[in-house]
Each structure stands twice: as structure tokens, then as C-alpha cells.
Amino acid sequence: MPKITFADADGDTRTIEANVGDSVMETAVRNGIGGVVAECGGSLSCATCHVIVDEHDFASLPPMEEMEDEMLWGTAVDRTGTSRLSCQIRVTEDMDLRVTLPETQV
Amino acid sequence: MGENGLLIVGSSQAGVQLAVSSRALGYAGPVTLLGDENHRPYQRPALSKDFLQDKITKESLIFRSQEFWDEHRITVVKGERIEKIVTAPDGAGTAWSASGRAFPFDRLALTVGARARRLDVPGAGLDGVLYLRNADDALELKARTAGAERVVVIGGGFIGIEAAAGLHALGKRVTLLEFADRLVARAVGTETSRFLLDHHRRAGIDIRLGSAVDEIVGHDGKVRAVRAGGEEIAADIVLVGVGVIPNTELAEEMGLRCDNGIVVDHHAVASDGTTLAVGDCANLPNPVPGSCAGERVRFESVNHAIEQAKVAAHALLGRQEEYGGIPWFWSNQGDLKLQIAGLSSGYDRTVVRSPADPLKHSVLYYRGDRLIAADCVNVPLDFMAVKQALTRRVTLPPDAVADPAVPLRSLLAEAAAPHEGNLS
Numbered sequence A: 001m002p003k004i005t006f007a008d009a010d011g012d013t014r015t016i017e018a019n020v021g022d023s024v025m026e027t028a029v030r031n032g033i034g035g036v037v038a039e040c041g042g043s044l045s046c047a048t049c050h051v052i053v054d055e056h057d058f059a060s061l062p063p064m065e066e067m068e069d070e071m072l073w074g075t076a077v078d079r080t081g082t083s084r085l086s087c088q089i090r091v092t093e094d095m096d097l098r099v100t101l102p103e104t105q106v
Numbered sequence B: 001m002g003e004n005g006l007l008i009v010g011s012s013q014a015g016v017q018l019a020v021s022s023r024a025l026g027y028a029g030p031v032t033l034l035g036d037e038n039h040r041p042y043q044r045p046a047l048s049k050d051f052l053q054d055k056i057t058k059e060s061l062i063f064r065s066q067e068f069w070d071e072h073r074i075t076v077v078k079g080e081r082i083e084k085i086v087t088a089p090d091g092a093g094t095a096w097s098a099s100g101r102a103f104p105f106d107r108l109a110l111t112v113g114a115r116a117r118r119l120d121v122p123g124a125g126l127d128g129v130l131y132l133r134n135a136d137d138a139l140e141l142k143a144r145t146a147g148a149e150r151v152v153v154i155g156g157g158f159i160g161i162e163a164a165a166g167l168h169a170l171g172k173r174v175t176l177l178e179f180a181d182r183l184v185a186r187a188v189g190t191e192t193s194r195f196l197l198d199h200h201r202r203a204g205i206d207i208r209l210g211s212a213v214d215e216i217v218g219h220d221g222k223v224r225a226v227r228a229g230g231e232e233i234a235a236d237i238v239l240v241g242v243g244v245i246p247n248t249e250l251a252e253e254m255g256l257r258c259d260n261g262i263v264v265d266h267h268a269v270a271s272d273g274t275t276l277a278v279g280d281c282a283n284l285p286n287p288v289p290g291s292c293a294g295e296r297v298r299f300e301s302v303n304h305a306i307e308q309a310k311v312a313a314h315a316l317l318g319r320q321e322e323y324g325g326i327p328w329f330w331s332n333q334g335d336l337k338l339q340i341a342g343l344s345s346g347y348d349r350t351v352v353r354s355p356a357d358p359l360k361h362s363v364l365y366y367r368g369d370r371l372i373a374a375d376c377v378n379v380p381l382d383f384m385a386v387k388q389a390l391t392r393r394v395t396l397p398p399d400a401v402a403d404p405a406v407p408l409r410s411l412l413a414e415a416a417a418p419h420e421g422n423l424s
């Protein structure tokens, strides 16, 4: 099963078994990862599902679209080189993704 | 604290957030999240967007997993419609459902939302006249859409336009009738109305403004056409999106003050001093910094339901918390992603940034020289910059924003010191 490990801003981690086809955001929210707010429910409208992807994992993800890139300029905590909006990352077979949550989303 | 805890009536955006925030803030008593729908708590916005177009499944609308509710000791009750509530002066009481069950509580929250306003013309009761407020409505619309070729949408607000765009993308012949002389007149300015109109007409939706529906014409009890302005427009189904009415009946029977929603204070507390009311059903003092004293608003947005629920969760724990953030809204309409930051009501000046791309549009609203809101279509950069400017209470100078080549983000960085307190 695909796995996603969420590290919060304090460094506490939780690993969740995810379903192929769900987004990383959905995986986080349904399982109560508080650091992902996702106000718009994955509509790519709110930028409150910001995650910072582990540097090694970042390159393995499909590249982001322009709209996501633009939205990332408005995150509550400034974007880093490996920032993504988690609603735009689809869980794939054999995924073993590590992401860090920003201190705040709003 | 008694042992009955918090009863939340209405298990949608506001109710879910209140339950979650109450726990997160440390509320220790039992929490019951009760709703009348026969679905696990789900999100509505996609009902008129991706869900209508079969791009996502019902499962992805669900707010939280059952494990989450269990872990947080939140009891989710489905399919129980509350019909009567009695409270004592300390706020404790009992709610009774239509099925006869009693739900005692120490503290009550009404997150009962709003319902679709019904069309009031002859023929409105015909089979095939549909609405879109909840999952059952959406499932019925989807089921009916399959066999329909011609759809008439009545109402050019967000839901009407979103559904029209979605149905058009599914290959239906769509006519949209709007009574007013422009689209979404309640929420956007004339420039944005015009932009949306031009785009959706170009895309192939037959939009008629100033169109008053006289009658839904039927055959054998089924919809056949819509008659508006003396003309008959053939229709296999009719979708009505003419606004919503806040569900205030329970509150009224409880003796709570209601006026276009359940009247609450800054902390989401109703007129009895204990009952909380949150979301689409609540009428609150305008929370936007700098708004006029005494001005009241009722929002119909996800962002509001979330922010006000957080305030209410604090109130539950006896704390007074400020309403956070700047109101914002989104609407996806076919190829268009509209994002609105702030409230434009009361503007006296607009500045349109006109990017060369015909699919993009943004307009900034000013009151005096103070930036108060923006509508942005397919320009998340502008939306984000305005939202941040409003959050930090800085103005982007009107003369400088007109040039679409200048990124608003750069103006934001230069922006001057915050402006002072209330206008009023």
C-alpha cells in the first residue's frame, strides 16, 4: 500500500496508508492531519493545503501546472523550492512520500 | 459541565468545523454532530462542479473518515430531522427529531444552513423541475441529465452558471435565463458580470438577461418547456438556482431573534446568550476590518462557515476570539476559475487589469483609495496578492494596479504602512 509520512512543524511524524487515486490532501484531511486545512476541498482555489515535499521525493512527482505554481505564491508560510499544494498530488501505487507541513495554512 | 455535552444540529460545513475545532481547542464533553441527510457529512461545492461532471466520486466529497470521528469522540448521527427544541435559561435542553428520538444537550449549536428558494410560477411543481442544494439533488440531477438533451437553467447566480457550464460541457443544449440585467449581480461588479457573460456566450451557452419566467409548461405532468417573455424554450429538464433561504424556523420557535438568518453577536452567540449559530444560517456583524459599525451580513460560503465555526468553538469554551482572515470565495465555471477576495459591497471605484489572455480577468474594488476586494478569473497571482494585502491591511495604489504587466506581488512588497482603524 502507498504510504505518506507527514511531519508537522514541530517534527512529529505520522505515517498513513493511502489509497491509490486519492490526493495527498484527501489522505491528510480524512485522517485528521491538522496541518492541512484544504478549505476549498481540492478545487485549487485556497492554497491552504501547502506541503513541503522531501527533496529526494520531489523530483519523482509529476511536475506542477501553472495554476498551482501561481497559487503557491500566496501560501501563508512562504513557499520553498519543494513546495506543492497537496490536493494536486495524486497517490500512486508504491508511493512512499514524505512531506513536511508548514507552521500555518491561513 | 453536564454530561450531555454539545449538540450540533446540521452536519455540514459549519457543523463539521465546529465539532472539529471544539475538540482541537480542548472541549472535553460529548459532541454529537447530527444532520437530517442520509449521507455521511460531505462538502457541497463540487456538487455543481466536478461531481456533476462525473470527474470525482461521492467518496471524495466526504469530510472525514469514521476513524477520525471515533478517535475524536464525535458521534455522527445521520437522517434525524430535529423538529422541536426546548432550552432552559442556562442553555441546556433537549431536541426532538421527527422520528421521536430525544437528544439532550448542555449546549446547542444551530448549523442548519439554508435551503433552495423554490420557484413560484405555474408549473413549478412539474416532474423535471430540479434544484441543487444537497447531494440528493445532485444525484437526481445527474440521473436525469443522462437522458436529457435540452436544459433550461433559471437563475444566473454562481450555482446556475456553474451547473450550466458543466451541463454544456457534457454536451447538453443549455439556455440560462436571468431576471436581472446582468449575471451574479449580488456578488460581483458589472465588469466581472460582463466578462462572465461574454465568455459563457462564446462557449455556446444561450444566456438571456432580463428574462422573467412566466410558466413552466408541461405535458403528462412532465416538463416540456419554459415560457419566458412570451417565448417558449423547449426543455427536458429545468434547473432552478434562484438563491437560498436561511433555515431559521427552529430558532424562531425557540424565541431567538432572526432577521435574514439567526441573529448572532461577534462570537456566534444568538440572542438567548448561549445558543451558537454558525454558517449560512447566521446573520452576524460584518467581520471585515474597517467595515461600518452596525452593519450586518449573512454569508453563503465555505470560508465563512469555517471561520465563524472557529469563533464559535472558542465561545463554547468561554473565550472571545476574533473572526480571522478575509472573506473569500471561489467559483469554477467551465474553463474559468473565479476567485473573490474581500467584500466589494460599498465600492465607489474599480480598476480593471486586462491581461491579453481572453480567459483572464481581474478587477480591484476600492472605497475611497482603500482596496476592499478583487474578482480574479484564472489569475491566482492577483487573487493571492489582494488577499494578502487585505489581510495585512495595506492598499495597493489604484493607479499602479492598472498595468497588468506589473505583478501585484511587487506592489504588495512596496505597499505603505497599514491604514488606521474603522472608517465609521
Ligand SMILES: Cc1cc2nc3c(=O)[nH]c(=O)nc-3n(C[C@H](O)[C@H](O)[C@H](O)COP(=O)(O)OP(=O)(O)OC[C@H]3O[C@@H](n4cnc5c(N)ncnc54)[C@H](O)[C@@H]3O)c2cc1C
Pocket (backbone or CB within 6 Å): B009, B010, B011, B012, B013, B014, B015, B034, B035, B036, B037, B044, B045, B046, B047, B048, B080, B081, B082, B083, B111, B112, B113, B114, B115, B132, B133, B134, B159, B247, B250, B278, B279, B280, B281, B299, B300, B301, B302, B303, B305, B328, B329, B330, B331, B332
Ligand atoms: C451546489 C453548491 C455549490 C457551492 N459552491 C461553493 C463554492 O464554490 N465556494 C463556496 O465558498 N461555497 C460554495 N457553496 C456554499 C457552501 O456550500 C455553503 O456556504 C456551506 O455549505 C454552508 O455550510 P452550513 O453548514 O452553514 O450549511 P449547509 O451546508 O446548508 O448545511 C446545513 C445542514 O443542516 C441540515 N439541517 C437543516 N435543518 C435541519 C434540522 N432541522 N435537523 C437536522 N438537520 C438539519 C441540512 O440538511 C444540511 O445538511 C456551494 C453550495 C452549493 C449548494
Ligand code: FES
Pocket (backbone or CB within 6 Å): A025, A038, A039, A040, A041, A042, A043, A044, A045, A046, A047, A048, A049, A085, A086, A087, A088
Ligand atoms: S485544497 Fe484548496 S488549493 Fe488545495
